[in-house]
Amino acid sequence: MADSPLLSGKRILLVIAGGIAAYKSLELIRRLKERGATVRAVLTKAGAQFVTPLSVQALTEDTVYQDLWSLTDESEMGHIQLSRAADLVLVAPATANLLARMAAGMADDLAATVVLATDKPVLVAPAMNVRMWEHPATRANMRLLEERGVRRVGPNKGDMACGEYGFGRMAEPMEILQAIVTYFEERDAPKPLKGKRALVTSGPTFEPIDPVRYIANRSSGRQGHAIAAALHRLGAEVTLVTGPTRLADPPGCAIRPIETAREMLAACEAALPVDIAVCAAAVADWRVAGESDRKLKKDGGGPPGLTLTENPDILAALSQSTSQRPALVVGFAAETGNVVEYATAKRIRKGCDWIVANDVSPGTTTFGGSENTVHLIRDGGIEDWPTMGKEAVAARLAEAIAQHFNQPSATTPDQTKQENVP
Structure with missing residues (x-):
């Protein structure tokens, strides 16, 4: 210097x-x-x-x-x-x-x-x-x-x-x-993603039980926010759909704050068409069917029975869209065991192009921490990345996305990829 x-x-x-x-x-x-x-x-x-x-x-x-x-x-x-x-x-x-x-x-x-x-x-x-x-x-x-x-x-x-x-x-x-x-x-720096539109999801979702309680998870949103910032630095026009976090909004990104999975899906669909979708949010798989509009009270009769219903699958919805499918859909798989095996199966099941698999087992500090150890799974095979800061993971993923779009065979949203659609 x-x-x-x-x-x-x-x-x-x-x-x-x-x-x-x-x-x-x-x-x-x-x-x-x-x-x-x-x-x-x-x-x-x-x-x-x-x-x-x-x-x-x-x-x-x-x-x-x-x-x-x-x-x-x-x-x-x-x-x-x-x-x-x-x-x-x-x-x-x-x-x-x-x-x-x-x-x-x-x-x-x-x-x-x-x-x-x-x-x-x-x-x-x-x-x-x-x-x-x-x-x-x-x-x-x-x-x-x-x-x-x-x-x-x-x-x-x-x-x-x-x-x-x-x-x-x-x-x-x-x-x-x-x-x-x-x-x-x-x-x-060069802007290899200039002219590309990107959608990134980040953070947890909060699924209400009643007006004061909710179902959530330990996601800090740090990885998703870092990915949005990294894509923006490479020139992409980025929309960040984020659940509740304590993080500063990445400069230059359009921020769409949400709380529930249903709100996240609606915000993602409203952001289409895009060239790139990176689903890094930790979306709650279930929500309470028929949430109470009043605080549930202890009445001596034991805890209330909660009936759960499945939330919309945002990654699958974007991957399997027949009208506005992004040219590149990247999912995340947070696993506590058999990480690569489960993530590989998830990629096929959801129909996305790439899966970024990470281990969130107790003791890894992935949720809420500053570091991540990931495996990038795509058609060409599996890349095992070393443990690094989440910002470094984001930068490396953004570079991989830029390289993908600078290959002669790279597609645009109008050239919808059908090979992964069930």
Whole structure:
């Protein structure tokens, strides 16, 4: 990365907020300049208590912008132009106060205004006391910003200037630099799935028993969300149909939130036609027949009898559609034993093209965890992938899908595949 051509000529608008970590922003400016980037800086009033405008100006070799109401700055470089003249807006350090104002859409100083007015990507490097970072308000603000597409690097764990220990230290300059390089790598990478439409299902479904209870499973949605993001990075137009999760929505994807399997099927059918369907959701196989519209009460007569009925089979419905079948349908098989054997049979039974089989036995931490061990089963055979992070699994699967569509024999939704339809 030391001589990364990706940063040559790139324009970075650096917002420096108040906090002891502001001193790291000086090193960051120097590292960016070494790699050919142009850096303009906005220094907040609080930030100027930790680093001087003169030191920032000397390193950026440009005007340091501080005052929203400076007539000179507004005539020569208005805040709208300043916010949009960059390739990337970087907030480092991003304090709890500034993150809160960004989440609320405030424009009460130059820093908040340029972030609100920009149409460019925003990367934040949070820095604050561990208790402030862990506070529900800060976590909610960060979650909201990420849902809007703001990227984040850090914070790191370590000793604080206040003497406490934990997460809250701003990422080191070289880590932030790598995050910037990663952004431009993703932005400038080839888009082999450009022009393709993809449908991804993710998360669990909640099947109500009564207004307060439901049948569900332990799926976190992390694998499905990662697949949606990976397909989008390769240029696909992605619709993500997702059950209830605690995850941020993948940037750039059309999100269709649902709760039940019936709602998921309806949302999937509404998204058609698509070229690619990846059914990664852990859909409940059964629901209660005749759910109660009132909370079921304990009356001393024992637990109520629940009659279950089968939910619609979304993977089979998409695979066996005779009118709008996607050109490539990928299913998931979560098994607790005989993983490959059961998944192979499921692929034939459902009529999908590929099956991604994974072991969700107790102790694997696949459900709710960050790693996955999968087997990709398709006509050409079985690929046993090593254990890797779910984001890495998603990237590898997206690459396999891109390779499939770049083969001369790849089909489109109008060329419906019939060989797997019973």
